[in-house]
Amino acid sequence: MAQTRSGRRPSLEAIHAEIKRIEQRRERQKEVGGIIGRILFVVMAVMLLNIYVLRIATVSGASMEPTLRGGDVVLCSPLGYKPDYGDIVVTELDIGEGDLAKRVIALAGDTVDIDPGTGAVSVNGKVIDEPYIAEPIHEKPDMEFPAVVPRGRVFILGDNRNNSVDSRKEIVGMVPESTILGKVVFRIWPLGGFGPI
The missing domain is CATH 2.10.109.10 (Umud Fragment, subunit A)
Structure with missing residues (x-):
């Protein structure tokens, strides 16, 4: 296991905190990706409606x-x-x-x-x-x-x-x-x- 700058190994709490930060960052990225996906869907739907329906x-x-x-x-x-x-x-x-x-x-x-x-x-x-x-x-x-x-x-x-x-x-x-x-x-x-x- 990697050591900290002071030469000591990180504590179990520090490892859990880092894992939690990584998971939260991934969740935020998923949320942002979902929002962008929904926006793109709405834009495409409006464009298709504008071309073919109204x-x-x-x-x-x-x-x-x-x-x-x-x-x-x-x-x-x-x-x-x-x-x-x-x-x-x-x-x-x-x-x-x-x-x-x-x-x-x-x-x-x-x-x-x-x-x-x-x-x-x-x-x-x-x-x-x-x-x-x-x-x-x-x-x-x-x-x-x-x-x-x-x-x-x-x-x-x-x-x-x-x-x-x-x-x-x-x-x-x-x-x-x-x-x-x-x-x-x-x-x-x-x-x-x-x-x-």
């Missing part, structure tokens, strides 16, 4: 007013989502404004037209009812109408038609379905607007 997005700008306002925080559901008429979606297209939140107006194969006089939007020859818009379109679009939505794409517009960068602009155009993060289903902020969309 995604969080923040609305940027005034393009979806009055339905959504800049700074609103919404939940999007990507799980098995296929675009449908009237859905508000978030797309990951990057035009320098963050994720785009817009409304699906037309799907692949549809013919979209915008009447330059009234600003009315029609899909496949029928004017669509849009009680959610701030006002009809007054500004001239970048593209020619009528236009057919290509396969694998959708035509999206902001509800605030005269203050929206959307499918009428070349910078966005007809949006690939693959860039859609999901359908907006719930507003979580501000609390005054908390609830389903």
Whole structure:
């Protein structure tokens, strides 16, 4: 058995105290490891939920007013989502404004037209009812109408038609379905607007 610096062997009590200190250190390490493991599990679970079940997005700008306002925080559901008429979606297209939140107006194969006089939007020859818009379109679009939505794409517009960068602009155009993060289903902020969309 090792001797102490004074040349004497350690006492039995000193050996037991050292063993107890080692055991306590191992217990603390186990506890810390357990806490770190739980934190990593929660982080991974949140990441997986955010990717596959519900995604969080923040609305940027005034393009979806009055339905959504800049700074609103919404939940999007990507799980098995296929675009449908009237859905508000978030797309990951990057035009320098963050994720785009817009409304699906037309799907692949549809013919979209915008009447330059009234600003009315029609899909496949029928004017669509849009009680959610701030006002009809007054500004001239970048593209020619009528236009057919290509396969694998959708035509999206902001509800605030005269203050929206959307499918009428070349910078966005007809949006690939693959860039859609999901359908907006719930507003979580501000609390005054908390609830389903």
